[in-house]
Amino acid sequence: MRVWRSAAALRRALAPARRRGWSIGFVPTMGALHAGHASLMRRARKSCNLVVVSIFVNPTQFGPREDFSEYPRTLARDLALCRREKVDFVYVPRAGEVYRPGADTVVVQTRLPRHLCGPYRPGHFRGVMTVVAKLFNRVQPTAAFFGAKDYQQAAIIQRMARDLDFPVRIVVCPTVREKDGLALSSRNAYLTPEERRRALALVHALRLGRRLIALGEKRAVRIEAGMRRLIWSEAPGASIDYASVVDAGTLEPVRRARGKMLLALAVRIGKTRLIDNCVVSPSRKNLSS
Numbered sequence: 271m272r273v274w275r276s277a278a279a280l281r282r283a284l285a286p287a288r289r290r291g292w293s294i295g296f297v298p299t300m301g302a303l304h305a306g307h308a309s310l311m312r313r314a315r316k317s318c319n320l321v322v323v324s325i326f327v328n329p330t331q332f333g334p335r336e337d338f339s340e341y342p343r344t345l346a347r348d349l350a351l352c353r354r355e356k357v358d359f360v361y362v363p364r365a366g367e368v369y370r371p372g373a374d375t376v377v378v379q380t381r382l383p384r385h386l387c388g389p390y391r392p393g394h395f396r397g398v399m400t401v402v403a404k405l406f407n408r409v410q411p412t413a414a415f416f417g418a419k420d421y422q423q424a425a426i427i428q429r430m431a432r433d434l435d436f437p438v439r440i441v442v443c444p445t446v447r448e449k450d451g452l453a454l455s456s457r458n459a460y461l462t463p464e465e466r467r468r469a470l471a472l473v474h475a476l477r478l479g480r481r482l483i484a485l486g487e488k489r490a491v492r493i494e495a496g497m498r499r500l501i502w503s504e505a506p507g508a509s510i511d512y513a514s515v516v517d518a519g520t521l522e523p524v525r526r527a528r529g530k531m532l533l534a535l536a537v538r539i540g541k542t543r544l545i546d547n548c549v550v551s552p553s554r555k556n557l558s559s
């Protein structure tokens with residue numbers, strides 16, 4: 271495994287693979303890697319000849335009151351995980367290498383970012399799209415791998431790749447969960463043991479929403495209210511940004527359960543903002559999970 275600190279060195283290292291027509295799998299990350307990232311790397315390893323991971327805590331996707339400076343930075347452990355997953359190249363850009371002084375160009379999208387996390391994190395998706403576009407240009411991957419836990423992010427990147435003609439296949443991989451159901455996230459590291467216990471309210475609320483739909487509840491407001499009530503009872507004091515039923519394609523709120531929907535949650539447990547989601551359609555199959 272080789273670690274590259276500059277885009278020029280990375281480009282030179284990738285050139286022979288490109289000449290041979292090898293497929294390049296890319297997993298962009300902000301580090302603090304966990305089993306969820308490892309599953310993306312494994313998926314990339316399975317389907318591509320060469321695997322590149324980037325580790326860059328992207329300042330432009332954090333709001334002024336968000337956790338950029340406290341975001342966990344665990345490079346030595348991250349590199350060990352990449353080595354275990356047989357990653358070929360890790361791109362860890364030096365500070366100042368990604369955004370050059372005077373940079374003034376950003377990527378924006380108008381529809382998908384209007385929903386769910388968008389209003390609560392102004393500018394977040396602009397920062398994500400801009401950095402991912404830059405990373406796509408630097409790595410020029412055949413396929414890029416994202417987790418379904420960040421469903422809205424994955425949908426926005428899919429749309430960006432299509433709209434801006436990036437010749438990359440976007441692969442969205444299932445959320446990896448702890449045994450008790452908690453979705454893996456780098457931010458779980460902030461939770462105290464008590465908060466970790468309360469955080470299970472998210473997956474329990476999603477299960478409840480899924481069950482209500484399977485039992486025939488059609489009114490989105492009822493499903494949303496049920497999920498909220500469960501979160502407040504299992505995680506007293508939690509602050510809910512949203513507990514929403516939306517169309518899985520457009521992310522627009524739905525009034526009645528119909529077609530493929532996303533149940534999506536963003537909840538602050540203590541100081542930690544957690545998100546989780548599941549895709550669901552009105553069928554009795556939802557009763558089994």
Ligand code: PAF
Binds near residue numbers: 298299300328398420
């Ligand atoms: O999901 C993340 O870790 C980040 O948003 C990403 C895609 C690496 C962009 O900084």
